[in-house]
Amino acid sequence: MKYDRVVFVGNDNTSRSPMAESIFLHMYSDPDKKLEVMSRGLVVLFEEPYNPKIETVLNRHGIRLVSKISVQLTPEDLAGNVLVLTMGFTDKLKIIEDYGFEGEVYTLKEYVGNDDELLDPYGEDMDIYEAFFEDMYKVMEQVVKKVENEMNTNGGDKQ
Numbered sequence: 001m002k003y004d005r006v007v008f009v010g011n012d013n014t015s016r017s018p019m020a021e022s023i024f025l026h027m028y029s030d031p032d033k034k035l036e037v038m039s040r041g042l043v044v045l046f047e048e049p050y051n052p053k054i055e056t057v058l059n060r061h062g063i064r065l066v067s068k069i070s071v072q073l074t075p076e077d078l079a080g081n082v083l084v085l086t087m088g089f090t091d092k093l094k095i096i097e098d099y100g101f102e103g104e105v106y107t108l109k110e111y112v113g114n115d116d117e118l119l120d121p122y123g124e125d126m127d128i129y130e131a132f133f134e135d136m137y138k139v140m141e142q143v144v145k146k147v148e149n150e151m152n153t154n155g156g157d158k159q
Contacts, residue, residue, distance in 0.1 A: 002150045004080045005036040008108075009095060010087040013041025013070035015051045015122055017087055019058065019133070020108060023140040026063045028147070035151065039066075040073035042094050047071075053126060057133045075099060085143065088117050112142040 006024065010017030021039035028037070048070045055065045078084065078095075084105040086092040092110075095101045109116050118139070121132040 002081065002153060003035060003083045003147070005038070005077070005082045006147065007073070007077050007082060007084050008037075008039040008087070009073055009084055009091055010039070010041055011091060012043055012048070013039055013072075014048055015054050016118060016120065016132075016136070017041065018050050018065065018067065018070075019054050019136055020085065020087070020140065022058055022063050022066050023137060024144060025066060027140060027144040035147075038077065039071070040077055041070050042073055042091060042098075044070045044072035051122070053121070053129045056126070057129045060130075061133065061137075073099070078103065083111075083147070085111055087120075108139055108143065112139060112146060114139070 008017040008020040008024070010020075017039035021037055025037055028035070050065060050068050050070065055068075058065050073095075078099055078101050082103055084092075084095060084101065084103065085108045086095065086105065087108060089107055092105055092107055095105050108118060118135065119128075119132055121129045
């Protein structure tokens with residue numbers, strides 16, 4: 001097993017990162033619950049509820065929102081064999097620079113070989129949130145496949 005934890009990181013942990021976490025958990029097959037999956041924010045000054053438009057879009061597609069309150073990223077979240085997937089390049093840089101993280105950190109699309117950034121639907125109409133969901137879902141299919149392959153590499157041993 002390559003990873004103990006996958007952490008999806010966004011700026012404030014109210015929209016994109018919780019959606020990524022929820023879609024990942026919806027798709028990922030982990031019957032033994034060996035992989036801890038979470039979403040966190042880089043700037044969570046106080047607990048905030050997730051964006052209700054994110055919950056609406058996920059519900060439309062039969063996906064349950066895992067939690068409903070934003071959580072600040074901590075150094076403990078980055079300990080061990082962790083894969084960090086950020087919503088954007090600036091989030092990735094902040095984790096490397098501010099947290100001194102030297103492990104595996106990628107933007108979500110970079111992890112699957114795509115240099116594009118995820119759009120941020122914040123403040124937009126529901127049709128933009130729906131388009132964002134479609135983009136995120138396609139990326140997450142690739143992410144889940146890659147994580148599953150990496151988790152099954154080396155006969156289940158940690159690297």
